[in-house]
Amino acid sequence: MITISKDHLQDLSEGRKMLINEVVKEFKEENGQIVFPSFEKVKETAEFLNIPLASFFDEENSDLESGVKVLRDGEGFSRTSLKNGNKYYTYNHLVTTNTEPSLMPLRVELHVKDEDHVTLNGGHGSKEMVYITKGVVRMHWEHNKEQKSIDLNKGDSVYIKPGVPHSFISAQDDSELLAFNY
Ligand SMILES: [Fe+2]
The missing domain is CATH 2.60.120.10 (Jelly Rolls)
Incomplete structure (x- = not known):
């Protein structure tokens, strides 16, 4: 499961002169986040909008803090x-x-x-x-x-x-x- 902020998706959709429900069909929404069932679905959506996949995960939506992410030894899967x-x-x-x-x-x-x-x-x-x-x-x-x-x-x-x-x-x-x- 991958979540992306609804506001951000709305901005990206508007950039393509589309409404969010034309872009993400049958989506689930939780606390202002759109929940994608799989990474594949995120990819499909990026392809549909014809925008780079990375623009879904810009700084605002990213899991980086101050430009970095630290994973401590032994804490990974x-x-x-x-x-x-x-x-x-x-x-x-x-x-x-x-x-x-x-x-x-x-x-x-x-x-x-x-x-x-x-x-x-x-x-x-x-x-x-x-x-x-x-x-x-x-x-x-x-x-x-x-x-x-x-x-x-x-x-x-x-x-x-x-x-x-x-x-x-x-x-x-x-x-x-x-x-x-x-
Ligand atoms: Fe390999």
Whole structure:
């Protein structure tokens, strides 16, 4: 669920010579906020108005304070994924902001050490930049149906283009990386 101030949506609609109920159909209103059921719906509305998505989340509606947002260590959302019954990654969310809806920064703990348990993802729509913070990370990926792998040490970084299937396992000790999807 994403909420955007009704006044702000009204301004944006008026900018397009439209009424708010012509722009946002079947909306729910709570305390002067329009409640969107999903991020997709916000995107559709921006496309309908033909305005940049970011204009929905300007300074007034943003979750920034004095131009910044702080997320304290350990306060972010965290989830451990399973692949074929094995604990694979623990995703620890770093700071996110509604002013950059497509930016997803993560600290990822790698649980798999065994080559036999490598499971590539299907590749994703976002671009990804990875930085190794701990241990030795073995990255597997696929390009033109060819399987590839490389060991990455602390301080190494990688860029992965959208659609490239990939996986990270721990080649030595407890390994961890930072991943920025955008
Ligand atoms: Fe990824």
